[in-house]
Amino acid sequence: MKKYISLLLLLMSSTMAYSQNILKAIIRDGETNQPLIGATASVKGTSIGASTDASGTVELRNIPDGRQIIRFSYVGYQDRLDTLTFPLAQTTPLVVQLEPGGEELEEVVISTTRSSRTIQDIPTRIEAITLEELGEKGNMKPGDIRMLLSESTGIQTQQTSATSASATIRIQGLDGRYTQILENGFPLYSGFASGLSIMQIPPLNLYQVEVIKGSSSTLYGGGAIAGLVNLITKKPTEAGELSFMANVTSAGGLDLSSFYGKRFGKFGVTAFASRNSNRAYDPADLGLSAIPEFQRYTLNPKLYYYPSERTQLYLGFNATQEDRLGGDLRYLDGGQGDFYFEQNNTSRLSTQFNLEHKLSDQSLLSVKNSVSFFNRDIAVRAYDFSGKQVSSFSEVAYNHNSDNSDWVIGANLWTDKFTEQNADAVGARNYDNTIVGAFAQNTFTPANWFVLESGLRTDYVMPAPAKKVEGLFVLPRISALFRISERLSSRIGGGMGYKTPTIFTQEAENLTFRNILPLNASLVEAETSIGGNADFNYNTLIGEHVTFSINHMFYYTYLDNPLILTFRPDNFYEFRNASGYVDTKGVETNMKFGYEWVKLFLGYTHTDARQHYNGTVTPMPLTPKHRVNTVLMLEKEDNFRIGLEAYYFSQQRLTNGGTGQDYWINGIMIEKMFERFSLFLNFENIFDTRQSRFGSIYTGSINRPEFNEIYAPVDGRVINGGIKLNLL
Template sequence: MKIKIVILLSLFGVVSSFAQNTLDITVKDSHSDEPLIGVTAVLEALEKGAISDENGNIHMENIPNGTYKLLLSYLGYAPIETTFTFPLSQQSQGQTFAMVPQTEEMEEITLVSTRSTRTIEDIPTRVEVIAGEELSEKGNMKPGDIRMLLNESTGIRTQQTSATSYNSSIRIQGLDGKYTQLLRDGFPLYSGFASGLSLMQIAPLDLKQVEVIKGSSSTLYGGGAIAGLVNLISKTPEDTPELSFMANATSALGLDLSGFYSQKFDKVGTTVFASYNLGTPYDPADIGLTAIPEFDRVTLNPKLYWYLDEQTELLLGVNAIWEDRLGGNMEYVEGENVTDPYFESNETERFSTQLGFKHSFNDQNRIEVKNSFSFYDRIIAVPDFTFSGYQRSSFSELNYSKNSDNEMEWVFGANLWTEYFNDTREIESEALDQSYQIFGLFAQNVWPIDETLSLETGFRADFHSDYGAMALPRLSVLYEPSQALTFRLGGGMGYKTPTVFTEDAERVQFRNVLPIDIDQTDLERSIGGNFDINYKWIPFPGVTMSLNTLLFYTKIDDPMVLELDNGGYYTFYQPDGYVDTRGAEVNLKVKYGDFKLFTGYTHANVKQHQDGVVTDFPLVAKHRLNNVLMYEKEEKFWVGLEAYYYSPQQLSTGGTGQSYWIMGLMSEKKFGENFSIFLNFENFLDTRQTRFDQIYTGSLNDPQFLDIYAPVDGFVVNGGVKIKI
C-alpha cells in the first residue's frame, strides 16, 4: 500500500511540473475606456498568440509554468510589454490593460478633407483612405500615374475615353466623370479643360494619402462633387529628412523615373518632387493602332514651408508639367512615312501655384488662407482638325475653425472660384469660350451628442455669375453602439455648371462641338444619400474580419447631353428628365497571420430618364468584383494576387459589351529599410477588348472609334527599384 502511495505522489509531481495554465485579460482604450477589438497578444518565448474579441477579451490556453514576457500591440496605439509568472496569482488573472493612442501612427489616418480634428473612425462623413503600405503597393503597379490607385477601389472606375491616347476620367458609382471633383491638397487644380489628361499626369510618389468621399460633398468644396471627390494629399516636411528615388520599366518599353526630397529645419521646410515619364508606342493586338501612345513628360513640384512661429505656417508651392503625347497609326508614330495617317496628338503645359497660410490662436481656434492660380495650355490635333485653347483659373479661400475634443467643432469660410477658357482657333462661331465666377459661403458643424452618437451638418450658399444663387444643405449621422459596430447615414445636395469639357466631347476631340447657350440651359442639380454599416469581429482565434456595406442613391436633374445633329455638329442640350444611380458596395477584409484578403463587390444601377424613356447609362458594369489576396512579411517582402470581374456593359450604340476578368500578380522584396525591388505582372490573362470585340470601324486611315469598355493594352510586366537615403 505504501508503495502505491509513493508511486501516485511521484506521478502527481511529474504532472504538476508540466502543468498547463490559462491567461484571461482585457484591453481597452485609455481615453474612451471602450474595449479594443483586434489587439494582438504574443508570448514571444512560446510563440503563442491570441487576438482580442469584440469585448476586448483575450484568452490563451496551454501555457506551461514559468515566467514569460507578453507583448500587446495594435495599430495606432503604443505597445505594452509586461511579464507574467505561471501559475498566476488570483490578482494577476483577469487584469485590464489600457492602451494609449499613439499620435505618430494615428497621423496616417487623420483626415484632411473634412477639416476636422477627428480621425477616420470618429467622423460622421464616410471617408475612404488609401495610405501607408496600401498606397505604396498600388503605386508600384503604375508609378507614372494614379489610375491604378483608384481603379482598384470598390465603387470607383477610371474610364478610358480615347482608344489611342489613353485619356481617362474618374467614375464614382457609375456616374459620368464630370461629376467627380479631383483636388490636390484641397485645391481644385484639375477642373474644366485641365481635366482631360489629369489622371495620366499625376504620379503617386509624393502622395501621403488619397481620400475619397462618395456622394455629395458640397459644403467645403463646392457643388461640383456630385458623385464624390478625390483629394490627393501630398507629403509634408518631417523632422526626419527623406530622399527617395523610384525607377520603373515596363515590357511595353515604358520608363518612369521619379525622386522626392523632404526636410524640416528650424524655421523652414521643403519638399521637392520631380519625375520623368516616357512611353513608347505599343500595339499588342497588331492592328496598326497604338494601345499605349508615345509620350514624353516632365514634372516638377517644389514647395517651401516657412514656420514663422509655433502657431503660424506659410506655404508656397508650384506645380509644373510639360508633356507631348502622340497616338494613332503605329507606323506614323514610329516615324515612318505614311500616306494620310490617323493620329491624335496632345501637347500640354500645366503650371499652378499654391499659397497657404495657417495660424492657430490656441489649441482650439485656427484661421487659414488658401490661394491657387492655374495656367493650362493644350493643343489637340487629329487629321484635318486642331483644337487649341488655354485655361486660366483661380481659387481663394478664407476659413476659421474651432475644434475641441469633447465639444462641438465648427468651420466657417468663404471662397471664390474663377474659371476662364479661351478657344484660340480662328473660327469664332464655333469658339468654346467660357468664363464664370462662383462666390461661396459655408459653415460646417460636428456635434458629439454623446459617446455613441455624433451629428455633422453643413450648409453652403453659392452665387454663380451666370446662373444665380444656390443653397446646398448636407447632413451626416454617426452611431457607434460599440467599437465593433458603426452606422453612418448621410446625404446632401449639389450642382454642376454646364460645361463642354465632358467625356463625350473629349472622345471626339471637341471637333464640331458647338458652345453651350447659357440662356437656354440651367445648372445640373443633384440630391443623394448613403447608408453605411461597418462591423468588425473575431470569428475564431487568430482571424480578424471586417465587413462594410454601403447603400447609395443619387439623382441628377436636367443633365447635359451631347447630341449629333443632321448637319454633323454636336450640340449640348438638357432633355426633360434625369439620371439616377442606386446600388450597394460591400467590402470584406480578412486577416490571418501574414495573410490578408480584400474582397469588394459593387452593384451600380445607373439609368437615364429622358422624355419618358428609361435606358441604361452606357459603360457601366452593373456588377463588379475586386479581390486581392496578400502575403506579407513585415519589412521583408510581400506578394499579392488580384482578380477583378466586370459584368456586361450597355454600349452607346445600343449593343452590350462582353464580361471579362482581369488578373494580376504583384510583389516587392525589401533589403533593409532603404532599398527594395518590385515586380508586377499586370493583366497576365491578357484580357483585351481587341481579343473579343472591335475598337473601331472603317479603315485604318479613317477609323470610327467605338466605346472602350475593356483594357486595350493587355498583359504588361513592370518592375523597378525604390531607394531611400
C-alpha cells in the same frame, strides 16, 4: 486495498490539476485608459477563453494550477502575454493595458473634412489610401494615378480615347465630370484640364489620397456630385527624405522620379521632379497605338516657412509639359500620307499659397490661393482644337475646436476663363465663369456613441444658368456616426449638389470637340443632384490570430436636368438638358482578413445606373453592374512584399444598344526591400485581356477609323520593373 489507494490518489491529482481557479481582469486602452469592449483573454494551450463586457471586464474559469500563459488581445492592438502562477495570491482584478499597434486602429488623420480628426471619428464616410498602399500601387503604375484609384470599389477609370489613352474617373456609375479632383484642397484639375488630368499626376510625392463618395458640396462646391478625390502631398520632416524611382515597361515605357523634402529650423522645402515617356505600343498588331507615344516632364517645388509655433505657410509651384501622339503607326514613324492620328500637346502652370495661423489652442485661421494656367492643343486629321484656360481659387476659413464641437466657417471665390484659339465655323466655345461661395460646417459629439456633422453652402454663380434666379444655389448636407459597440459602427449621410453647364464632357472629348456648337449658359439649366449613403463597419478577431473587418455601404444619387450631347439635322452637335433624370443606386462591400504577414482583401460593387429620358428607362452605358476585387498580399515589413490581384467586370451596355463582354484582369507584384533600396517587378494583366480580343475596336478603314466605345483594356499585358532608392 492498494488498488483503491492508487485510484484515490489519481483522482486527487486530477482534481488538483484542474481545480477551479478564476482570473478576473479589466482590459483597457494603454493610451486612453478606456475599457476595451469585446477584447479577449485566453489560456494558452487550452480552450479556456472569454471576452470582455461593457466595462472591459473578463472572467476566466477552471484554470489549472501552476504556471499558465494568458494571452490578452484585441483587434488593432498588440497582443500581451502574461505568465501567472495559479492559484493567485492577488484577489483584486488584474488591470491589463493594451497598446495600439494593429492596422485597424492606425491613426489616419483626415484633412479633407478640415476637422483634424482621425478617420474613425469622422461622420462623413472617407476612404484613405495611405502611404504604404501608395507604395504598392506606385510599383504597378509609377507614371500616373490610374491604378491607385481604379482598384477601389465603386471607382472606375474610363478610357475615353482608343489611341491617346485619355481617361476620366467615374464614381458609383456617374460620369467623370461629376468627380472633383483636388490637390491639398486646391481644385487644379477641372474644365478643359480634366481630360488628361489623372494621366498626368505621378504618385511618388503623395502622402495620402482621401476619397469621399457621394455629394461633398459643403467645403468644395457643388461640382462634387459623385464625390471627390483629394491628393495630399508629402511635407518636409526633420529627418528628411531623398528618394528616387526608375521604372521600365515591356510596352516601351520609362519613368524617372525623384523627391526631396527636409525641414531646416524655420524653413522647409520639398521638391518633386519626374520624366515619364512611352513609345507607341500596339499589342494587337492593328497598326494603331494602344499606348500613345508621349513624353512628359513634371516639376513641383514648395517652400515652407514656420515663423512661430502658431504660424506656418507654404508657396508651391507646379509645372507639367507633355507631348502625346497616338494613331496610325505609319504616321508616328514619320510616314507621309493620309493617315489617322490624334495629337495632344499640353502645358500646365499653377501656384499654391497656403497660410495657417493658430489664434489660440482651439482656433485656426487659414488663407489659401491658387492660380492655374492650362494650354492644350488637340489635333486630328483636318481639324484642330486648342484653347487656354486660366482659373483661380481663393479662400478664407476659420476653424474652432472644442471638447464636443468643431466649427469650420469660410468663403471662397472661383474664377474660370476659357478662350478658344483659331475657332472654326461653329464659333468660339469661350466662357468666363465666376462663383462666390460661403459655407459653414459643424461636427458635434453629444455622446461617445454619436457624432453629427452638418453643413450648409451657398453659391452665387455668374453668369446664372437658365431658370436659376440670380444664379443662387443652396446646398445642405448632413452625416452621422453611430458607435453601436467597440466593434460595430454605422455612418449615414446625404446632401445636394450642382454642376454648371460646360462643353468639357466625356462625349465631347470622344469627338475631339469637332462640330460642337458653343454652349449658351443662359439657355441651359444647371445639373442638380440629391443623394445619400449608409454603411456598417464591423471588426473582430477570428480565433486568436485572424483579424477580420467588413464594411457594407448602400448608396443612391438622383441627378436632375442631365446635360447631354445631341446630334442635329444640320450635322452639328448641341448640348441640351435631357427630358428626365439619371439615378444610380447600389452597394459596396469590402472585407479584410489578416493573419500575421498575410492579408486578404475582398470587394464587391453592385451598380444600377439608369437614364430616365422621355419616359424610357435604359441602363447607363459603360457601367458594369457587377464588379469583384480580390487582393492577396504577403508582406514582411522592410523585407518583402508579394501581391496577387484579380478583378472581374461584368457585361456593360454600350451607347449603340450593344453589350460589351465581361472579363477578368489579373496581376502579380513582387518587391524585395533592402536597407536603402528596393527592387520591384510587376506583371499587369498577366493573361492579356484586351478589347481587341473580343472584336474589332473600330469600323471603317484604318485611314478613317470610327472607334467603338472602350469598355475593356486595350493595352493588354504589360510587365514593368525597377528600383526605388531611399538615401535619407
